Amino acid sequence: MKFYKILILSLFITSLAHSDIRREFPSYNYILTEFDLDESFIDNPIFQRFVQKNKNEYRVRFIKAMKRGNLIVPTLRKILEDRDMSYNFLYISMLESNFKPDATSRTGAGGLWQIATNTAPDLKLKMNRSLDERYDPIKSTNAAIGYLNRINGNLNKWYLTTMAYNCGMGCVQKSLKRARTDDLSELINPRNNYIREETRDYIQRILLMAMIGENYLFSDYDSTGEMVHRINDDKITAVQVRSGERLSNLASILNMNKVYLERINIHLKNGRTPNGYKMNIPTSKVAMFNARYAANMRQNNKYARR
Numbered sequence: 001m002k003f004y005k006i007l008i009l010s011l012f013i014t015s016l017a018h019s020d021i022r023r024e025f026p027s028y029n030y031i032l033t034e035f036d037l038d039e040s041f042i043d044n045p046i047f048q049r050f051v052q053k054n055k056n057e058y059r060v061r062f063i064k065a066m067k068r069g070n071l072i073v074p075t076l077r078k079i080l081e082d083r084d085m086s087y088n089f090l091y092i093s094m095l096e097s098n099f100k101p102d103a104t105s106r107t108g109a110g111g112l113w114q115i116a117t118n119t120a121p122d123l124k125l126k127m128n129r130s131l132d133e134r135y136d137p138i139k140s141t142n143a144a145i146g147y148l149n150r151i152n153g154n155l156n157k158w159y160l161t162t163m164a165y166n167c168g169m170g171c172v173q174k175s176l177k178r179a180r181t182d183d184l185s186e187l188i189n190p191r192n193n194y195i196r197e198e199t200r201d202y203i204q205r206i207l208l209m210a211m212i213g214e215n216y217l218f219s220d221y222d223s224t225g226e227m228v229h230r231i232n233d234d235k236i237t238a239v240q241v242r243s244g245e246r247l248s249n250l251a252s253i254l255n256m257n258k259v260y261l262e263r264i265n266i267h268l269k270n271g272r273t274p275n276g277y278k279m280n281i282p283t284s285k286v287a288m289f290n291a292r293y294a295a296n297m298r299q300n301n302k303y304a305r306r
Contacts, residue, residue, distance in 0.1 A: 021051055025211040034086045035159040035207065037184060044185050050204045055212070058205070061098070062212050069099030071264060071282060072112065072137060075236040079141045086158075089148065091209040092165055093141070095202070101137055102266045111135045111266075113144040123147055130274040136267040137236055138280065159184055159203055163195070166202040171195070236264050237286050238278040242297060245279065246272045253292050254285045 022028065022042065029039035041047065066073065076090040096114040097103035109116045111134040115123065123143035125133040133139045151169050152161040160182060164172040175195040179186055186192060188200040241250065247265055251258040262271070264280040273279055281289060 021048060024055075025051075025215050027214040028211050031088065031207060031210045031214055034088050034210070035162065036157045037159055037207075041184060044188075046185070046188055046190075047204055047207070050201075051208055051211075054205070054208060058208055059212055062094075062209060065094050065098045069094075071234055071236050072099045072101065074234060075137055076112075076141055078235055079138065080145065083142070083145045085145055085148070088210045088213075089145075089162075091206050091213060092148075092162065093144070094209055095205055101135055101263055111140045112137055113140050115140060115143065119147075129269065131267050131269055131277070133267050136280070137264055138238055139267075157182060159207075162206055163187075163199050163203050167196060167199045171199070235283040236280045237283045238280050239286065239289055239294070241273055241277075241279045241293070243275040243277075244272050247279070250279060250281070250293070254281065254288055256282075256285065 025031075028042045032039050032041050072093075073090065076093060077087045080087045080089055093099065093112045097112045099112065101112055102110075103112070103114065104110045105114055107116070110132065113134075115125065115134045117127065117134075120127050120134050120143075123146065125136075125139060125143050127133065133143075148161055148165065151164045152158060154169060155161050155164060155172060160172055160176075172195070175187060176182055179192065179194040181187075184203070187194050188204065190197065190200065247261050247268065248258050248271065250256075251261045254261075261281070264282075268274075268277075268279070
């Protein structure tokens with residue numbers, strides 16, 4: 001009798017946890033669908049425990065990253081949507097770099113998407129004495145999208161593709177071969193040991209971040225009453241400048257803090273543009289750029305041709 005009482009109590013507590021998460025993250029079904037998962041995955045006990053254990057910490061991390069990414073997030077979201085990708089994949093960048101354009105790992109991976117030095121050439125990202133395009137928010141995002149699409153063309157499930165972004169496509173394919181199933185519940189079960197722990201956690205972290213984002217991104221306050229930094233409308237736009245143009249000069253022309261401009265042009269190693277290269281500026285400054293810089297550049301080119 002005692003055993004059955006314990007069993008009933010355990011089931012009751014588990015059902016409460018399930019219902020709490022469903023209420024706390026009411027858009028969970030949308031998020032899971034975006035990653036090619038059945039909405040019933042929300043009831044997976046391993047994922048349930050992961051969410052309960054990490055949700056508060058990740059909510060704090062989410063808010064900090066959003067504050068840091070006031071230009072990055074709208075830019076990534078626009079690029080993803082233009083490439084017919086779910087904007088939820090921006091949480092890969094959030095997890096990889098916390099939206100720090102200058103983020104560098106101990107292994108040398110760099111930028112918003114933590115692209116490795118040996119991967120960059122394959123993604124057609126330039127690395128030389130003048131620039132490192134892994135740190136360009138626009139070019140690195142387009143490269144990461146191409147990479148994700150290439151992986152998904154082989155794995156055919158976005159949750160598997162997300163896992164492969166962490167450990168590589170070969171790693172996931174070997175795991176699927178061992179497991180003889182692509183059921184995520186089986187793949188993340190530590191007892192099975194089909195794939196390494198880091199990757200099991202990685203997909204769960206992405207899903208949790210996406211659920212937090214979907215439910216709090218457009219709200220003024222989170223469930224603790226703390227103000228959430230909402231997405232603004234400003235983005236990053238690449239503009240054509242003179243060869244060798246200095247960031248400091250353009251910052252002065254646009255009446256901007258040089259440090260702020262440097263953050264979105266980390267890829268320019270010497271603080272100036274190589275021949276024929278563009279510079280990133282806030283989209284809100286484009287009108288000023290056209291009036292104060294582009295018009296003058298066109299005028300100078302006109303006189304140069306005479």
